Amino acid sequence: MLVADLVGVAVFAASGASAGVAKRLDLFGVIFVGFVAALGGGILRDLVIGAVPPLAFEDWRYATVAAVVATATFWLHPQLARLRRTVLVLDAAGLALFTVTGTLKALDAGVPPVGACLIGMLVGIGGGLGRDLLTGEIPVVLRREIYAVAALMGAVAVVALERLGLHHDLVLLAPAVLIFGIRLLALRRRWSAPLAAPDAR
Numbered sequence: 001m002l003v004a005d006l007v008g009v010a011v012f013a014a015s016g017a018s019a020g021v022a023k024r025l026d027l028f029g030v031i032f033v034g035f036v037a038a039l040g041g042g043i044l045r046d047l048v049i050g051a052v053p054p055l056a057f058e059d060w061r062y063a064t065v066a067a068v069v070a071t072a073t074f075w076l077h078p079q080l081a082r083l084r085r086t087v088l089v090l091d092a093a094g095l096a097l098f099t100v101t102g103t104l105k106a107l108d109a110g111v112p113p114v115g116a117c118l119i120g121m122l123v124g125i126g127g128g129l130g131r132d133l134l135t136g137e138i139p140v141v142l143r144r145e146i147y148a149v150a151a152l153m154g155a156v157a158v159v160a161l162e163r164l165g166l167h168h169d170l171v172l173l174a175p176a177v178l179i180f181g182i183r184l185l186a187l188r189r190r191w192s193a194p195l196a197a198p199d200a201r
Contacts, residue, residue, distance in 0.1 A: 005062075006061060006065050008097030009062055009066050009069075010065050011094040011097060012038040012041075012090070012131075013035070014070070014090050015131065017031070018077065018090065019037075019131050019135045019137075020070075023136070027071070027074055031067055031071055034066060034067075035063070037094075037130060038062075038065075038066035038127060039066055040126045042056050042062070042123065044126045045102045045126075049111060049119065092183035093180055095125070095128065095147070095179060095180075096124075096179035099123060099151040099155055102155075103154075103159065104120075104172070107159065116159055117158075117159055121148055121155050124154075125141045125147065125151055128140055128141065146192065150179050150182040153179070154182075157174065
């Protein structure tokens with residue numbers, strides 16, 4: 001669980017830092033956006049389930065991983081080809097990992113299945129939401145793209161597999177692959193949620 005959580009932190013930190021680099025932020029700005037993207041969802045999760053202080057503040061490894069990865073992304077960004085595509089792939093991976101670990105932690109805290117699914121979804125989208133707001137973008141979750149729906153489907157899969165009593169590694173891996181695959185497929189095929197019909201007046 002710790003390894004999956006820290007991998008999620010690293011992936012979202014890289015996603016946030018890449019978005020900061022693309023917006024021409026300075027070193028502090030890039031690290032701050034990476035920090036918020038990496039730890040925002042986890043802090044939200046811990047506050048909702050009553051785990052205070054949040055793990056991101058209690059365990060030094062979380063903040064350290066976020067800061068180191070964001071800093072490395074700042075200095076190595078010239079080597080990252082097609083920065084926007086990189087951000088989208090990293091974001092999809094972070095969404096998958098954070099949704100799965102968030103849902104499992106909610107279940108471990110005794111949250112009922114429906115509530116655990118909602119918490120998992122919020123954890124998954126929280127970091128990306130903070131990143132987009134800080135970089136002046138309309139949050140992906142509010143746009144037409146399939147994002148929160150993918151997270152919710154993955155959270156439901158976590159709860160279902162957990163209830164079936166399957167091996168813990170499978171409960172972690174299968175929903176994460178599902179979320180990641182749905183997100184990338186939605187980007188590739190331009191799938192979107194329906195929009196309200198325009199006003200005819």
